Amino acid sequence: xxxxxxPPHHDxxxxxxxxxxxxxxxLGDLTASLVPADARATAAFVSRPGGVIAGxxxxxxxxxxxxxxxxxxxxxxxxxxxxxxxxxxxxxGSLESILIAERPALNFLMYLSGIATNTxxxxxxATGSAQVWDTRKTTPGLRSLEKAAVRAGxxxxxxxxxxxxIMLKDNHLMGVSIAAGVAMAKERWPARTVHVEADRLEQxxxxxHAKADAILLDNMSPQQLTEAVTMVTELANGGHRPxxxxxxxxxxxxxxxxxxTGVDMISTSKLSFGAPTLDIGLDIHADAGS
Numbered sequence: 580x581x582x583x584x585x586p587p588h589h590d591x592x593x594x595x596x597x598x599x600x601x602x603x604x605x606l607g608d609l610t611a612s613l614v615p616a617d618a619r620a621t622a623a624f625v626s627r628p629g630g631v632i633a634g635x636x637x638x639x640x641x642x643x644x645x646x647x648x649x650x651x652x653x654x655x656x657x658x659x660x661x662x663x664x665x666x667x668x669x670x671x672g673s674l675e676s677i678l679i680a681e682r683p684a685l686n687f688l689m690y691l692s693g694i695a696t697n698t699x700x701x702x703x704x705a706t707g708s709a710q711v712w713d714t715r716k717t718t719p720g721l722r723s724l725e726k727a728a729v730r731a732g733x734x735x736x737x738x739x740x741x742x743x744x745i746m747l748k749d750n751h752l753m754g755v756s757i758a759a760g761v762a763m764a765k766e767r768w769p770a771r772t773v774h775v776e777a778d779r780l781e782q783x784x785x786x787x788h789a790k791a792d793a794i795l796l797d798n799m800s801p802q803q804l805t806e807a808v809t810m811v812t813e814l815a816n817g818g819h820r821p822x823x824x825x826x827x828x829x830x831x832x833x834x835x836x837x838x839x840t841g842v843d844m845i846s847t848s849k850l851s852f853g854a855p856t857l858d859i860g861l862d863i864h865a866d867a868g869s
Contacts, residue, residue, distance in 0.1 A: 581821060584657045585657055586636065586726075588636070590698035591637055591724070592640060594721065594724065594867045595687075595708045598686075602682070602683055603679070607719060608678065608679045610678075614678065616673075619673060619866040620863050621670070622670040622681075623666050623861070624668045624669075624685075625665070625862055626669070626860055627859065628658070628857065629650050629661055629662065629665075630696035631659070631661075631696045631732050631857075632656075632658065632661055633695035633701055634657075635657050635668075636657070642670070642680055642684065646768050648672055648673070649680070652671075654752065655667050658733070674863070677861075679863070684861070686774075688857075689730040689856040689858065691724060691727075692856075693856035694728035694732065694851045694864060695731040697851075698731075698850045699734060701732075701831065702796070704835050705834050705837075705838035706835055706838060707838030707839035707840070709837065709842050710805040710844050711734040713736055714737050714826075714850075715739075715740070716851075716852055717851055729789065729851065730851070743772075745771055746795075747760045747761070747764070747774065757782065761773050761789035762788075762858075763773065765790070772792045774791065774824075775795065778798060778799070781865055781869060786821070787821060793821050793823070796824060797827045798824050798826075798827035804837060804840035805841060807823065808823055808841035808842060812841075822844065823842045823844070824843065824846055825844070825845045830847070861864060
């Protein structure tokens with residue numbers, strides 16, 4: 580499970596490197612350099628409220644790049660639900676190094692745990708059969724990290740980038756018909772998923788007959804979504820039907836009703852966009868004699 584919810588390691592290394600360059604260029608941490616070189620400390624990551632944890636790989640990489648002699652001992656795993664005032668892990672070693680690593684480590688942990696916590700709210704609210712999906716609306720340069728936090732929160736990932744699969748949205752359909760677009764996509768990229776956006780039933784029917792692999796039901800009410808699911812199910816007549824995604828206008832007040840319409844997936848950008856950070860502190864105590 581842990582490998583599934585962590586972001587790709589090469590992305591973690593890169594984003595942490597850029598973060599430390601941003602924080603320490605050109606002369607390093609001038610204030611921390613005033614601390615005696617032999618001073619040592621023990622620090623605890625503590626979640627102020629309860630939530631879902633994400634970003635531990637980024638914290639570990641911050642520590643590795645700042646001072647690999649620091650010792651981190653996690654008491655939680657990625658995706659764990661924690662209570663208020665719970666100790667998440669402890670850090671031991673050079674006080675100067677802990678002070679340098681403190682803010683970038685907390686920034687990653689608070690930000691990504693905030694996304695995971697917010698995602699879990701949506702997943703818990705979707706009590707029907709549909710799974711919750713994120714979108715491609717992510718912070719530039721941080722997509723793989725944010726999508727990993729979504730997985731830690733219990734939701735699933737939509738396509739990661741424009742090369743993952745073909746998605747014919749309304750703007751694309753101004754230049755090509757659904758039937759022609761799907762046929763061209765399947766001829767050029769036969770192993771790729773072909774996804775079609777539809778905002779009315781006749782488009783849903785056209786996408787079905789064009790043999791789209793997935794249909795995005797855009798900005799439809801729960802009643803319209805139910806009608807679309809019923810129509811596609813009847814057209815399939817017991818055979819394979821495309822995956823049906825509900826999207827548009829989805830928030831915590833609407834997701835429960837949508838999850839009971841029979842759609843397979845519900846996508847919303849609100850899992851990561853605007854997610855509040857999870858308040859986490861690093862409580863530092865100097866070791867005896869330091």
